[in-house]
Amino acid sequence: MATIFVPTPLRKVTGGEGKIRIRAATVQQAIDSANAVYPGFRERVLDGDGEIKRFINVFVNGVDVRKLQGRATPVRENDEVAVIPAMAGGN
Amino acid sequence: MLGFTNDQIYRYSRHIILPDVGGAGQKKLLRAKVLLVGAGGLGSPSAMYLAAAGVGTLGIVEFDRVDLSNLQRQLLHRTQDVGRLKIDSAQDTLNALNPDVKVVKHQVVLDSTNIMEIIKDYDIVVNGTDNFPTRYLVNDACVFAGKPLVDGSIFMFEGQATVYDAAHGGPCYRCLFPTPPPPGEVPSCQEAGVLGVLPGIIGSIQAIETIKLILGKGDSLKGRLLLFDALAMEFREMRVEKDPHCPVCGEDPTITELIDYEQFCGVAFPEKPATAQDAEMVPA
Ligand SMILES: [Zn+2]
Numbered sequence: 001m002a003t004i005f006v007p008t009p010l011r012k013v014t015g016g017e018g019k020i021r022i023r024a025a026t027v028q029q030a031i032d033s034a035n036a037v038y039p040g041f042r043e044r045v046l047d048g049d050g051e052i053k054r055f056i057n058v059f060v061n062g063v064d065v066r067k068l069q070g071r072a073t074p075v076r077e078n079d080e081v082a083v084i085p086a087m088a089g090g091n
Numbered sequence: 092m093l094g095f096t097n098d099q100i101y102r103y104s105r106h107i108i109l110p111d112v113g114g115a116g117q118k119k120l121l122r123a124k125v126l127l128v129g130a131g132g133l134g135s136p137s138a139m140y141l142a143a144a145g146v147g148t149l150g151i152v153e154f155d156r157v158d159l160s161n162l163q164r165q166l167l168h169r170t171q172d173v174g175r176l177k178i179d180s181a182q183d184t185l186n187a188l189n190p191d192v193k194v195v196k197h198q199v200v201l202d203s204t205n206i207m208e209i210i211k212d213y214d215i216v217v218n219g220t221d222n223f224p225t226r227y228l229v230n231d232a233c234v235f236a237g238k239p240l241v242d243g244s245i246f247m248f249e250g251q252a253t254v255y256d257a258a259h260g261g262p263c264y265r266c267l268f269p270t271p272p273p274p275g276e277v278p279s280c281q282e283a284g285v286l287g288v289l290p291g292i293i294g295s296i297q298a299i300e301t302i303k304l305i306l307g308k309g310d311s312l313k314g315r316l317l318l319f320d321a322l323a324m325e326f327r328e329m330r331v332e333k334d335p336h337c338p339v340c341g342e343d344p345t346i347t348e349l350i351d352y353e354q355f356c357g358v359a360f361p362e363k364p365a366t367a368q369d370a371e372m373v374p375a
Contacts (some may be wrong), residue, residue, distance in 0.1 A: 005327070007318070008249040009277045018323060044276075055272040059329045067332065084318070084329060085277050086268040087244040087251050089285060091131035091165075091221035 002075045004034050005082040013040045027058060028071040030081045045083055057084045094118075099191065103145055111308045117145060121191065123305045124148040126213035128201065128229055130181040131155070132290030133219030133243045133297065135167040140298035141217075142185040142192045146305070149185060150195040150213055153177045164287035201225055203349035206232040215304055217297050218242045223271040230255060230264035231349055234340045239313075240264075241300045243293040247283050248321040250293035253331065254300055254313040257340035261313040265346075266334040289321055 004020040011018060020037065024030035035042040047053050050071075058065045059082040065073040075081060095103075095114070106112040106120075123146050127134045130153040141149060155177050157168040165177075172180040178196040185194050197209055201220075206228060210216055216238050218229055226244075233240040237258035244251045257263040296317065303309045318327040339346040 007320075008247045008283075018320065053272075053276075054270055055268050055276065057267055057329070057331075062327070062329050064330065064332070082318075082327065082329065084251075084316070086223070086226075086264075086272060087246045087249070087277070088223045088226060089221055089246045090129055090133045090219045090244055090290070091161075 002030060002077065002079045002081060004030055005080055007082075007084060007087075009085050009087060010044055010083060013044050014038045024075045024081075026071065026075055027060065027065050027073045027081060030075050031071070055086050058082070059084065099145075102189075102191075106144070112306060116306045116308075119305050119307075120145045120302065121147040123215070124150070124213045125301055125305075126150040126152065126210055126216045127219060128152045128216060128225070129219035129221065130165075130167055130177045131161065131219060131221065132164045132245060132285065133294040134181075134217075135165045136291045136294030137217050137219065137241075137243075137298040137301070138167060138181060138185060139188060140295060141301060142189045144298075144302055145189065145191055146301075147191065148193045148195060148213075150197060150209070151178050151181055152197040152199065152201055152209065153181070154198055154200050164285065164290050166291070201228060203228065203351060206349065207236060210236055210238060213238065215301055216240045217301055218244075219294065219297070226264060227271060228349060231339050231346060234258075234263050235349075239304055241297045241304070243290075243297045245285055245289050245293055248286050248289060250289055250319040250321075251316060252293050252296045252300070252312060252319070253316045254304070254311045256311075256313050257333065257337075259313070260333065262331050262333045263337060263340045265339045266337045266341075267316070267331055269334075269338055286321055289319075292319060292321070 001021045006014050006018055020034050022030050022033035024033050031042055031045055045056055052058050060073050061079055103117045106117050107114050125146050127138050130151050157172045157175050157177055157180050159173050167181045167184045178198050182194040185192055199205055210232055216233050218240055220226055234257045240255040242253050242255055255263045300312055303311055316329040316331045335342050
């Protein structure tokens with residue numbers, strides 16, 4: 001099992017869950033697995049063409065998947081997939 | 092000793108005896124000029140720690156007035172300050188803390204016509220703003236002016252911090268997030284609330300990073316995005332790199348001047364400064 005870390009701005013779709021345990025071999029499968037449990041998750045992360053939205057960065061163990069193999073980046077046992085949007089608050 | 096007064100030697104003694112600061116480092120702090128964008132949640136702890144540390148010039152950009160609902164987290168302001176301009180309240184607090192600090196007040200709404208003139212006199216910019224349009228404006232201005240930007244943001248129980256420094260090999264905000272999210276995709280603080288202590292953590296991290304940059308010591312957060320989850324009490328670190336295709340700091344930039352970000356983001360410009368918070372993105 002791997003874990004998806006979901007920051008607060010995206011937790012509306014996961015019912016407040018910050019960590020989702022999933023079985024997945026790739027980032028794409030991780031997103032699909034999360035979507036099976038929390039419908040709507042995929043649309044928050046991927047755009048209409050199925051690409052990662054430009055205001056969201058996906059990391060596997062702290063490394064941006066755009067520097068790896070994108071959505072095909074392998075996910076291994078105990079890896080953490082983090083889905084990080086920009087946050088604006090400061091006040 | 093290096094032109095300190097006796098009071099200064101005593102006031103800064105815990106710095107002066109630190110090997111990585113010393114008298115020379117304290118002099119650097121006293122000579123440094125730091126601009127704080129916002130005197131709210133993040134700006135309060137960063138301004139107070141930077142003032143206490145003896146950072147000689149602190150500019151503050153803030154147009155808002157103190158509201159009772161600010162006091163749950165914005166430690167620069169007190170109950171008796173409700174209704175006052177935040178920059179006035181901030182100046183009083185900072186000078187009461189340390190009269191060595193020169194507070195420069197910029198009571199403006201930052202926009203593409205004034206930001207370059209404001210930031211040009213400062214060494215470092217500390218971001219404590221609360222909306223996407225200003226974040227993109229401040230980022231692009233710092234890229235154009237070659238200034239390091241010590242960034243922080245907060246939401247509910249969670250915070251982010253990093254150092255953007257495109258002029259010195261680091262990424263900028265647009266390397267990570269080339270365009271703002273469309274309205275509704277990412278909610279903001281005003282809609283969801285924020286734990287009052289949270290900006291204390293993130294703003295203090297911004298103060299530490301600012302001091303390290305002034306001293307030239309340690310490893311900065313340049314190239315690392317630090318995430319803090321207060322509910323889980325977890326810190327995470329993401330590696331972030333300069334994007335050669337970045338629209339503003341990349342090899343072939345498409346953004347070469349400051350944009351009217353309010354229109355760019357599809358958000359109405361505030362009618363009067365006091366209601367600027369209302370210009371935040373609305374939730375889906
Ligand atoms: Zn960039």
